[in-house]
Amino acid sequence: MVSRMMVAASLLVLCQWAQAGEVLRLQAGDVRPNDVQSMDRFMAAADRQHLANTQLHIVQFKKVIRTEDQQMLKAAGVKVRHYIPDDAYIVEGSLDTIRELSQQAAVQAVVPMMPQWKKSPDLPKASVFTQRHQVVVHVHLGADEQGLAFRSALRGVPGFEILAGEGNAYYVRLGMTQIDDLAKMDEVIWIQPFQEMKLQNLELPEALAATRGDASPMSGNYKDLNGFESGTRIMGFDEAWSRGLTGKDQIVGMADTGLDSGNKSTIFRDFANVPKGYSFGLGAQDWADSMGHGTHVAGSVMGGGVASGGIVRGGAYEAQMIPQGMWSPIIDNLTVPPKLKSLFEPVFADGGRIHTNSWGGGQLPGAYDSFAAQVDTFIWENPDMLILFAAGNNGVDGNKDGRIDNNSMASPGSAKNVLTVGASENLVLNGGIQRKLGDLMGGQPWGTEPLKSDTLSNNADGMAAFSSRGPCRDGRIKPDIVAPGTNVLSNCSHVQNASPLWGNYNADYCWSGGTSMSTPLVAGAAAVLRQYLAQEWNNSAPSGALMKALLMNTADDMFPGQYGTGRGQELPDRAPNSIEGYGRVNIDRATTPRPLKYYYEMYDHKQGIGTSENFTERLTVPEGPLRVTLVYSDAPGAPNAARALVNNLDLEVTSADGTTKSLSSIDNVEQVVLGKVPAGEVTIKVVGKNVPQGRNGKQPFAVVVTR
Structure with a gap:
């Protein structure tokens, strides 16, 4: 056992270049590497033998990291795993190499990667009452190539069970007291709680959906529809369509519950532009949608509206779609792979450059977690891919002040590089669910005025009360954008016993709501925008960053929101803000003809x-x-x-x-x-x-x- 004094002395040697005021900004708290007191709070609980032998360290530089510094690390043979603010990297290398690095003039400090710094603050705390409990955690490794070593190290170790995973991401079941052992592994960078990924349609009691308040009965023959039901009219799609912008030649991927029959030969006629699909659901034989959610989502992206005579169709109704079914008939839920690259990579290989996701986890609100980092990694490596995620439906007025509380953003919507979509209100006064918010879900989430007397889809300049708000934990603005997500009419799945969601309009179309519904509408807008860039600007391979910039720059600010100014004001500040992001998508403006x-x-x-x-x-x-x-x-x-x-x-x-x-x-x-x-x-x-x-x-x- 190495004594505490010896480890402390080694830290002082490694930190000899440190300057006062320099900080490592970690989830575990700000750390001053050259301050013994700052380090001591972690050292007190540390395994000294582990710290003396770990090959994982944080190297901090005296100044902004330069190209020469990066070249020096590469020449030394260390592997850079991640950047840590301020001006530091998590690196892996031999102890001799690490000691040599600490002597470099540009290096300010080198400290061992403490196991505590690898643990999410959201992990459950072990106690005398929970020490025998089993938990499932999400483990993030330093690199894909470490997966084999990680699996080998855990094979046969009592108490550890790898449930799923590949590359650098795994779900592991273990005992509460074994989390610390996992954190000592050099392959492991981060451990967080397992998040159950859920669909981002707002689930309302079935009885309520069946008896839709005072809503007028709908005929089902399309004669009582006015064009707003699909959500496309509010976003300016009619004008874009009139200019021939329909998403033609664009391919959109969708990871969801599947799509209709899951078979090209029997799929519903609104989905003629579906060349193939993939099955990711545990125990699923194909990409059929036995739940119903994915078919509704797909319809909003690119449903052709054939059955409705073009009245109910998606934003990019001439685009192609590649559906990925993640619904498991075994557990009757989503089975999202721990390695998200396995979703995006096949679509990218098939030529898709837009990928829409109406699911996420709400248990770690606003956190930049392993899922968020994975999505950012894929976009960083494939910069012409635009990936969309729903913001979530965790918006509630918990403090009863008549305004929706902040800080409820779902991951992976908390990622930096994705386009995160919140829900504004559609303009539908008949059909769907027309009860007051105060009468929904027992009156608890939205029981204070002006929310209480509001309905779900009566004001296009209003936010959906349920839409998750930002900011993220580090202060970043999310969502990025909003689109209609209440009482949206789209396709039903024709698989027997599939859910009609918020209720049927007829056998082919049904109502639903949630950021699940707003996100595919924006994906449709992105497909239309991509077609526009190819035709008007001769840019057939725009970066995802340009697509984001165009949609956000041209959005409509809904300030001050549907309740006006004063008590309960929905949007206290003009866009951008962490309620509506940069505003509601306006695809008409985004695709303005160049001569104008x-x-x-x-x-x-x-x-x-x-x-x-x-x-x-x-x-x-x-x-x-x-x-x-x-x-x-x-x-x-x-x-x-x-x-x-x-x-x-x-x-x-x-x-x-x-x-x-x-x-x-x-x-x-x-x-x-x-x-x-x-x-x-x-x-x-x-x-x-x-x-x-x-x-x-x-x-x-x-x-x-x-x-």
Whole structure:
């Protein structure tokens, strides 16, 4: 056993370059590596023998990490696992190499990776009452290639059982007291609670759905529909369709409960553009939708509306879809693989560049967890992929002040690089569920005015009460965008006993609500936008960052919300905010014909910039409003870190009457909005403030400039 004094002394040697005030910002709390007292709170419970032998360390640099620093680490033979703010990496290497690193002039501190720093604060705490309990955890390894060693190390060890996993992500069942043993493994970077992934349609009691309050009975023959029911009209799809923008030649992937019959030869005629599908459900034989949710979602993306004579159809009704069925007939629930890459990779290989997901976990609200990091990793490695996730349906007025509480964002919607979609209200006064919010779910979630007397779909400028609010735990704005998600009419699954969700309109179409419904509408908008970029801007391979920037830059701010100003004001601040994000999608505006000169310019800078570099463009604009949005798909963050942002770019806009800056150190979206600029030259500048983990040392980005 190594004595505490010896370990403390070694830490002092490794930290000899540390400077006062330098911090590692971790989920476990801020740590000052050169401060013995700061380290001592972790050392007190540490296994000294483990710390003396671990090959996993955090290396912190004196200044912003430079290319030379990265080259030095590579030459030394250490493997960089993750970036940790401020100016540090989790690295793996031999003890001799680590000691040599600590002597480098640029290095400020080297400390062992403490097992406590690998444990989510959301993990259950062991006690005399729970020490014999078994738990399931989600384990995040440093790299895919460590999976074999991890499996081998646990094979045959009493109490450990790997339930599922591949690469660097696993579900493991173990005893409460064994979590610390797991955290000591050098392969392990992060351990968090297992989250049950659930569909993001709002579940209301079946009896309530069947007796839809005072709603007028619907005929089922389409004559009583006015065009708002699908949610597309509010978003401006009619205008985009009139210009021939229907999602043609675009491929959208969907991971959900499946799609209708799950067979190309028998699938419902609204889904003629489905070339293939995949089955991920435990015990499922195909991608059939025995539940009903996935078919409704698919209909909102690209349902052709054939059965309704084109009245009820998806936003991108000429796009193709590749469904992935995750519904398990064995457990009657979703079976989401622990390695999310297995969902995205097949669709990407099939040519899909949009992937929509109306599911998530709500148990770790706002957390940048393993799932979020995985999605960010895939987008970082495949930057032309746009992945959408539902924000969740965890919005409640818990403190009874008449406003929905903050901090309920679901993962993986908490990821940086995804487009996270919240739900606004549809405009449907007949059909679906028409009861007051105060009469829903026992009156508990929304029992205070003005929420109590409101209904679900009576004001297109209102938010759905259930829609999860941000911000994320590190302060990032989420959701990114909203779209109609209440009383949305779309396709029913024709599999026997599939759920009609919020109730049938007829045998082919049914109602539903939730961020599950708003997300596919935005996926349809993305497919239409991608077609527009190919046709109008000769850009058939836009980055996901550009797609995000366009949808967010052109969105409608719904301020102040449906209740006006005063008590219970729904949107206290103008967009962007953590309620509506950057606003409600307006696909008409996003696809404005180029000759109308709504867009001054858009830049899809795929090479990017590095630390201390900048991108500068000058434009001549007329007098009037100016809106500039910067979006970049950031390198994946470490779940261990208190801040998810890795690379930090800033935006500056200079007009004849001055310079406006957007300087965010937590978000990978920045925006400058000027109510009126004088006619003349405007300078757009993107500054590489800190790029510690770039692609070839650089961070790609997209900028959109509009009036």
